[in-house]
Amino acid sequence: MSDPTLSPAWQALKAQRKALAKTAMRDLFAEDKKRFERFSMSAAGILLDYSKNRITPDTMKSLVKLARTSQLQTAIEAMFSGVAINLTEHRAVLHTALRNRSEQPVFVEGKDVMPDVRQVLARMKRFTQAVRSGKWRGHTGKRITDIVNIGIGGSDLGPVMVTQALTPYWQKGLTPHFVSNVDPTHISETLRRLDPETTLFIVVSKSFGTPETLLNAQLARRWLVTALKDEAAVARHFVAVSTHTEKVRAFGIDTTHMFAFWDWVGGRYSVWSAVGLSVALMVGMDNFAALLDGAFAMDQHFRTAPLAQNMPVIMALLGIWYNNFWDAQSQVVLPYDQYLARFPAYLQQLDMESNGKSVTRTGKPVHYATGAIIWGEPGTNGQHAFYQLIHQGTRLIPADFLAAAESHNPINQQHQVLLSNCFAQSKALMLGKTRAEVRAELTAANLGSAEIRMLLPHKVFPGNRPSNTLLYRKLDPHTLGALIALYEHKVFVQGMIWDVNSFDQWGVELGKQLAGAIEQGLVNPGKASGHDSSTNGLINTCKALRADS
Numbered sequence: 001m002s003d004p005t006l007s008p009a010w011q012a013l014k015a016q017r018k019a020l021a022k023t024a025m026r027d028l029f030a031e032d033k034k035r036f037e038r039f040s041m042s043a044a045g046i047l048l049d050y051s052k053n054r055i056t057p058d059t060m061k062s063l064v065k066l067a068r069t070s071q072l073q074t075a076i077e078a079m080f081s082g083v084a085i086n087l088t089e090h091r092a093v094l095h096t097a098l099r100n101r102s103e104q105p106v107f108v109e110g111k112d113v114m115p116d117v118r119q120v121l122a123r124m125k126r127f128t129q130a131v132r133s134g135k136w137r138g139h140t141g142k143r144i145t146d147i148v149n150i151g152i153g154g155s156d157l158g159p160v161m162v163t164q165a166l167t168p169y170w171q172k173g174l175t176p177h178f179v180s181n182v183d184p185t186h187i188s189e190t191l192r193r194l195d196p197e198t199t200l201f202i203v204v205s206k207s208f209g210t211p212e213t214l215l216n217a218q219l220a221r222r223w224l225v226t227a228l229k230d231e232a233a234v235a236r237h238f239v240a241v242s243t244h245t246e247k248v249r250a251f252g253i254d255t256t257h258m259f260a261f262w263d264w265v266g267g268r269y270s271v272w273s274a275v276g277l278s279v280a281l282m283v284g285m286d287n288f289a290a291l292l293d294g295a296f297a298m299d300q301h302f303r304t305a306p307l308a309q310n311m312p313v314i315m316a317l318l319g320i321w322y323n324n325f326w327d328a329q330s331q332v333v334l335p336y337d338q339y340l341a342r343f344p345a346y347l348q349q350l351d352m353e354s355n356g357k358s359v360t361r362t363g364k365p366v367h368y369a370t371g372a373i374i375w376g377e378p379g380t381n382g383q384h385a386f387y388q389l390i391h392q393g394t395r396l397i398p399a400d401f402l403a404a405a406e407s408h409n410p411i412n413q414q415h416q417v418l419l420s421n422c423f424a425q426s427k428a429l430m431l432g433k434t435r436a437e438v439r440a441e442l443t444a445a446n447l448g449s450a451e452i453r454m455l456l457p458h459k460v461f462p463g464n465r466p467s468n469t470l471l472y473r474k475l476d477p478h479t480l481g482a483l484i485a486l487y488e489h490k491v492f493v494q495g496m497i498w499d500v501n502s503f504d505q506w507g508v509e510l511g512k513q514l515a516g517a518i519e520q521g522l523v524n525p526g527k528a529s530g531h532d533s534s535t536n537g538l539i540n541t542c543k544a545l546r547a548d549s
């Protein structure tokens with residue numbers, strides 16, 4: 001892969017960015033009455049309105065050329081067909097196989113993986129039906145009422161985000177809980193509210209070697225065995241999801257109660273596998289299948305639509321446009337949908353762990369910006385907190401707004417209030433408010449000229465701040481599946497253009513390695529001295545504070 005910045009498309013985009021420096025989106029809208037039609041599209045039940053971006057048709061043409069230069073279409077096919085594109089781990093990247101709803105085989109090193117995928121889905125179906133119907137009971141014969149997913153990173157964020165997003169589909173009488181943090185407070189506060197006789201733990205870990213998860217699972221296991229006074233109780237209250245049968249067995253979970261997945265599924269791409277067991281327990285296997293169907297619909301679109309009409313590609317290119325040509329550092333995600341409250345957190349791992357890289361796939365340093373900082377909160381809460389900076393701050397922050405046309409809770413007109421806020425925000429960001437407009441407003445309010453002079457600069461909105469809006473009918477499992485797949489593919493496209501490996505995460509290892517030695521320092525008696533002075537100081541102060549208490 002060659003340096004993307006050397007391509008003619010990159011150079012053309014640089015020139016276009018200069019040419020657009022003084023162009024306001026409000027003028028582009030005024031000049032072209034069909035701007036919405038020109039810059040919007042639908043796929044898999046989702047409308048993307050990208051008209052409120054600093055783009056002209058020429059910008060889009062050059063962006064698409066840039067994608068072509070990166071041989072994107074070949075890369076898409078390589079991913080879908082099981083080529084080991086995760087070079088540093090020598091692995092295929094096949095979360096798309098998990099939701100391959102066609103009859104087509106998917107090969108990894110000559111073996112069709114689809115029979116295994118279908119077999120695990122069938123096991124999930126049997127198991128979830130047994131728990132939901134009350135056939136599967138706890139050790140003392142009681143029905144399961146609470147499900148605790150113990151996992152972290154991809155083994156937590158997907159399950160928790162999707163479960164929460166699909167709250168309207170939950171089975172009555174079942175309550176989900178998610179424990180991730182190694183902070184003992186997390187598991188303790190969760191267990192405090194639970195009855196061991198009716199609680200089912202799902203220990204989810206791809207590696208089954210993540211200390212946070214294993215420590216929390218051990219605590220849960222001890223809590224259960226102590227309460228039920230029988231080691232054998234573990235069999236009815238613990239199941240595991242992992243790629244590592246041996247480690248699951250060593251932990252003491254019967255491997256007949258283990259759901260497998262495979263090393264060609266990245267942790268942050270794994271909710272489609274048995275990692276989504278807590279989701280399936282809460283919403284039932286039919287709804288879980290609809291989630292897969294939605295993702296499959298987006299996969300089909302991504303794989304077959306021409307680049308210029310390809311939703312994940314367009315979103316990725318717009319991200320690159322701001323990241324690399326307008327120096328935007330972050331991307332805010334603003335779901336006007338309370339059910340998507342954890343969506344920004346989910347996207348943080350998906351995007352930042354995938355594209356937060358500074359060497360190319362062949363290990364050369366990159367000299368251009370890669371993955372953006374992803375952040376966000378549901379609307380309208382964000383409006384009353386940080387939108388000030390988005391509207392009037394010094395930074396350019398491209399925004400993704402997400403909204404459902406229909407609410408699961410249609411009470412009075414409140415959903416219309418939510419939607420009007422959503423549309424008003426993107427309009428305000430685009431339009432801004434000029435000095436002349438502010439002056440006219442203040443004059444109409446009969447303010448004196450000194451007061452007007454004083455207030456005027458504070459009340460001006462520069463506008464021209466870009467956003468996308470994703471609009472769908474209702475947040476059902478199908479739509480949610482499509483939405484997640486959309487962002488997964490967006491991240492993939494950006495990684496391909498930046499020439500980084502979006503599927504490894506070596507950057508999380510160093511801290512893990514160092515934590516072991518620091519833990520020794522905290523546990524062992526005496527003063528720590530083997531670290532830098534700050535680390536020694538923190539360890540020793542901690543010990544002194546404890547000794548004082």
Ligand SMILES: O=P(O)(O)OC[C@H]1O[C@H](O)[C@H](O)[C@@H](O)[C@@H]1O
Binds near residue numbers: 152
């Ligand atoms: O599922 P596990 O093997 O327990 O891994 C859990 C998480 O931990 C790692 O540190 C990675 O950064 C994540 O990508 C992963 O999802």
